[in-house]
Amino acid sequence: MTAMDVIPAATRPTTDSMLGSPCLLWLLAVTSLVPTAEPLTPQDFEEEEEDETAWPPFPAVLCDYDRCRHLQLPCQELQRASPTPCLCPGLSSPALRPEQPRLGEVRVVAEAGLAVVHWCAPSSPVHEYWLLLWEGSGAPQKGPSLNSTVRRAELKGLKPGGAYVVCVVAANAAGESSVPWADGKGIEGADGPAFGPCGRLTVPPRPQTLVHAAVGVGTALALMSCAALVWHFFLRQRWGCPRRTATRPATGL
Helix, strand or coil, X not given: CCCCCCCCCCCCCCXXXXXXXXXXXXXXXXXXXXXXXXXXXXXXXXXXXXXXXCCCCCCCXXXXXXXXXXXXXXXXXXXXXXXXXXXXXXXXXXXXXXXXXXXXXXXXXXXXXXXXXXXXXXXXXCCEEEEEEECCCCCCEECCCEECCCCEEEECCCCCCCEEEEEEEEEECCEECCCCCCCCCCXXXXXXXXXXXXXXXXXXXXXXXXXXXXXXXXXXXXHHHHHHHHHHHHHHHHHCCCCCCCCCCCCCC
C-alpha cells in the first residue's frame, strides 16, 4: 500500500464512535460542571469597603443617669441630647404599675421641726411621686404631688419627740406602687423591708426645750427650799423653840 492509498470509510474513526467512549463522556461532564473564574475588578473592592463601613460601632457607653440624683432628667432625654450614642437602664412596661421606690437618707432637723427625705427611682416609668406620713396608728397624711425628676422632699410640722413612719409612692398611667402599711395596720411594732419605700423617723426634743425644762425644775426646787425655810422660821417665832429639860445623873446610895 502506497502513501496515496486511502483508508476505507469502514475503518476510519468517526465522531459518533468518539462520543460513545465512556472516558470522553466523563471528561465532558466534569468540565461542564466546573465554574469559570472571573477576575476581580476595582469596583468589587470598593463595594466590599462600602459594606464594611455601613455598620456604625455598637454604643457601649452608659448615659450619665443616676436613679438617686435629685432633679434627674429622664434617660431618653439624655440620649437625644448626647453627642454620642449611650445606653439607658432597662425599664418595665408602661402598662404595669411602678415598682417600689427605695427610701434613702432621712435627715431630721429638730430645731426646725422638719425632716429631709431622699429616695431612688424604681426601674419603671414614673410620672409623679408623693409622700405618706403616719403618726401613730391613724390614717396617713398625703403630701403634694412631685414630678418625676424629684428625689428629695421636706416634711414640715413634726412634733419634738414624735415618732413617725414615712413612705414614698411612685405612680404612672397604670397605677401606683404598693405600700407595706397601706391599710394602716401593723405600723407600731412592725418593720417593713430593709430597702423598701418606707422607714421610721423619730424627732428628738429641741435643745432649747431641754434647757428650759432644766431651768424650770431648778427654779421650782429653789422656791420650795425657800418656802420651807420661811415656814420653819415662822413657826419658830410664833411658838418658840422647845426647851430641853436638864437631866441630872443618878447618884448611888
